[in-house]
Amino acid sequence: MDSLQGKVALVTGAAKRIGRTLALTLAGAGANVAITYRDSENDAEKAVLELEKRKIEALAVHCDVRDPQCVEDAVAAVVKRFGRLDLLVNNAGVFETAVLEEITVAQWDAMFETNTRGPFLMAKAAHPHLKAARGRIINIGSLGGLHPWPTHGHYCTSKAALHMLTQTMSKAFAPEISVNCVAPGMIVNGEVSGDYEHFAHKTPMKRNGTPEDVAAAVMFFASGPHFITGQILSVDGGLGL
Numbered sequence: 053m054d055s056l057q058g059k060v061a062l063v064t065g066a067a068k069r070i071g072r073t074l075a076l077t078l079a080g081a082g083a084n085v086a087i088t089y090r091d092s093e094n095d096a097e098k099a100v101l102e103l104e105k106r107k108i109e110a111l112a113v114h115c116d117v118r119d120p121q122c123v124e125d126a127v128a129a130v131v132k133r134f135g136r137l138d139l140l141v142n143n144a145g146v147f148e149t150a151v152l153e154e155i156t157v158a159q160w161d162a163m164f165e166t167n168t169r170g171p172f173l174m175a176k177a178a179h180p181h182l183k184a185a186r187g188r189i190i191n192i193g194s195l196g197g198l199h200p201w202p203t204h205g206h207y208c209t210s211k212a213a214l215h216m217l218t219q220t221m222s223k224a225f226a227p228e229i230s231v232n233c234v235a236p237g238m239i240v241n242g243e244v245s246g247d248y249e250h251f252a253h254k255t256p257m258k259r260n261g262t263p264e265d266v267a268a269a270v271m272f273f274a275s276g277p278h279f280i281t282g283q284i285l286s287v288d289g290g291l292g293l
Contacts, residue, residue, distance in 0.1 A: 065144025117170030237288025
């Protein structure tokens with residue numbers, strides 16, 4: 053696959069878990085890939101080595117997506133290294149289980165800082181470069197942004213806001229930039245422990261999702277028609293039906 057040959061992709065929070073799979077998939081399609089990390093420097097370095105095995109150029113940049121200056125510096129570093137930016141994947145996010153009436157203001161604000169404000173800041177910093185390249189933005193939302201989960205009120209609300217931000221940006225940034233969102237359901241990989249089989253039983257497809265399922269949806273928006281914009285694609289095996 054070389055559908056992204058010559059393109060430059062930036063994936064936030066991609067040192068491990070789903071973000072790492074997204075970065076590797078984009079690299080497998082021929083894109084040069086930059087990833088950001090906040091605290092996982094060792095994992096980021098390992099991810100770069102894996103990316104380079106795909107015969108592309110890779111870069112890891114420290115970035116706290118909550119910090120406007122840090123975001124500006126990270127995007128500038130990517131453009132300086134590669135000379136352009138074609139694709140931004142806003143993957144960095146946080147997740148927390150909490151009883152709604154016990155959520156503190158600090159917890160609420162921390163969730164929105166990363167899950168909603170972070171993608172806004174990244175898109176804002178990347179906008180002129182993506183506009184010049186007629187590029188794309190793909191936000192990683194959540195099934196929780198489409199369906200209310202009573203023990204994840206702040207998380208669900210932050211992702212619902214990200215979905216609306218996706219649609220708002222798709223109109224504001226058109227026609228040069230397409231903006232879409234992938235909303236995963238229950239995604240399980242080897243890096244997260246726990247028994248999630250009860251979700252599989254509730255899912256029409258009778259299994260939980262994998263990072264590769266999410267990556268395939270990201271690839272659709274990354275390499276499919278630029279004309280498709282403002283869409284929220286659930287990757288949940290029908291769990292949300």
